[in-house]
Amino acid sequence: MTSNKKIVVVLKGYPRLSETFIAQELLGLERAGFDLTLISMRHPTDAKRHPVHDEIKAPVHYLPEYLYQEPLRVLRGLFRCRRLPGFGAALRAFLKDLRRDPTPNRVRRFGQAAVLCAEWPEGADWLHAHFIHTPASVARYASLMNGIPWTCSAHAKDIWTSPDWELAGKLSDTRWTVTCNQTGFDRLRGLANGKNHVHLSYHGLDLDRFGPFSGSHSARDGSDANDPVKIISVGRAVDKKGYDILLKALTLLPADLSWRFVHIGGGANLPQLKALADRLGIAGRVTWQGATDQTDVLELYRQADLFALACRITPDGDRDGLPNVLVEASSQRLVCVSTNISGIPELLQDGENGLVVPPEDPQALAVAIERLIRDPALRQRLGEAAERRVRSEFDHHVSIRQLKDLFENEWRAA
Template sequence: MRKIAVVLKGYPRLSETFIAQELLGLEKAGFDLSIISMRRPTDKKRHPVHDEIRAPVTYLPEYLYQEPLRVLKALWTSKGKPGFGQAFRTFLKDLLRDPTPNRVRRFGQAAVLCAEWPEGADWIHAHFIHTPASVAAYASLISGIPWSCSAHAKDIWTSPDWDLAGKLAASRWTVTCNLSGFDRLKGLTAGRGGVHLSYHGLDLARFAPFDGLRSGGDGSSAERPVTILSVGRAVEKKGYDVLLKALAQLPAELHWRFIHIGGGAKLSDLKRLTLSLGISDRVTFEGALDQQDVLARYRSSDIFALACRVTADGDRDGLPNVLVEASSQGLVCVSTDVSGVPELLSDGENGFIVPPEDPAAFSAALERLIRDPALRLRLGAAAEQRVRADFDHHTSIRQLRALFEDGWKAA
């Protein structure tokens, strides 16, 4: 059985179920994994899938000064490895372009990884092409062990071209989960190839078809308000300020309620915004929930909404996994034409897509769905059909398995 050291920014994380699902899928496909986490967990809860993953977890020092003896011992041990000199020269070159403590941390973490190498591992795979891939790239140079990468969203769009191009050239292969990210990375490879498109998909056994009944409300009854759900961290790229403004613009006679699931730095700001918009009595913030509770909310809601946007620094979603999850339950979605969203949703066919930063357009889409329960059911059913036909995670696991096996043969 081949063993892979998987470098993650943090583990476990409630917001990264797609990674946990992939790890479990790889284990079921016959791979032995060792998880290398750059940060300790901060979430108070964990998903059931995390308890099914057998891989041991090693936590690197998040800040080098917190474990100085461990870092110094690792540097001394790694210095004796044949690739240390080349790795250090590459690090110095990178440091000139990125003179930050973050860059220094990544080299120190790579040294610790190499000094405490998981026994039997003969491949490194990084999730996210920014900081985890930096650790993987330096560790690969030091150890001589090949590496690969899964790139997603923020890591693609907020990393400079020189950093991405260097990692794409050094890694054996890279996969990404949305077409816009694929096009950006492909354009930086100078025709060398090695970038592959692979949608995460869902473990459809966990997201079995929902055969219950939704409310059927049309917004006319205060006793049966239409429930609008959103799941996502309260961060700028999720566009929750736009979504709340859209809700505030709904006609006064419509009866609805909005439920938000997720933590995030801007949660307090959003709560204050509901007060200033006069909709706080219709909005519930439930905080972070595990996957089973989220699934229950998908099934008890009428509409799913996510107002994705591109932030000033270029950060954006790829293809938000929550849209795929909601669609798998026949829950109609409203979102924006950002990144990979149109790769799942087709406007008017299996959901509604509106421009980002446009509360009025988002509100109009919500109003149409609130007033028309039959339309909600029709579009939700079409979205579920799309997910069950094209977003089964077994497809992505097969793609990854082939890439790993071909990589080992070529190594």
């Protein structure tokens, strides 16, 4: 079946360096024949773009990021939408939500939904939201206003920091929802009130873009001060990534080991992490690479000896799902050490294709890192097993086929 429907995709921000999995999916859907229009709730803040962003052909439209910045546009949107058949239902749903969540953000989502409906792309007859928190709020209100069906992709923070009542309400309205890890799937399925419309779909990886590494990782073992082991990590400097734990683990490594650590990514916590590295006395062995595009990240994977990511669950419930960077690194035979939360054990089995330790445990992480530094043969064995797993089970073409079938089965039924 070839789709003749135009899908409006609501995104929190676009483009974003930290959300390559979304860009990869958008490109995959375009290549599968879908006509997309992207609606972003925020303007981009990253100075760089990944090559995949330039390959996506879909037009991008930006909603008012804050309602007070474009008051006439918001008022015009509300004025035009008040005559839509579903405006009353959307308003009632919004007011019900507002009583439970009396915040400016809640008001913003309703105003953004009104602007979206008033400026609705010509010919669009489906609505899809990436993330089940704020983008799904905009999608839900817009769907109620204009009667366009909507679906949703849920990921990580959005699942675990949203209250049960809000998730249950959205799940009752979506035609289907997908998520990318088993723990998120279990939570959403439990809140779906018996509806069998929540699906598990791993993002996978564009294995053409992350082709096999034809070279070899080094046999460094930390014994040569002039040729230290290269440890890397890719991720935003935010609490759930656990970089403070990783830095503390590095300080626990034996003094006779030679190593360098490279962090790749931006994030609000960078100043604090740099200060922590200085206090711990390891600042001279740490490089803060900053935000880097995918082509350069691929080369850094190939130059490194091991990949570390100390994911944690924060006090507000925020956590990763299955970090795409672990899949990327594994595709290059780069051995990974991470923690046993969320979807990470769905990729990494301890001692089989990586090392997995408890979160919030610098000592356990240091032991795992030391083991990998001292044993290049172990790194090679685990890295090869990780690559085999990724190339056999995490091909993004599988997830694109799943999404294609979900969309087209829904349209066929309609």
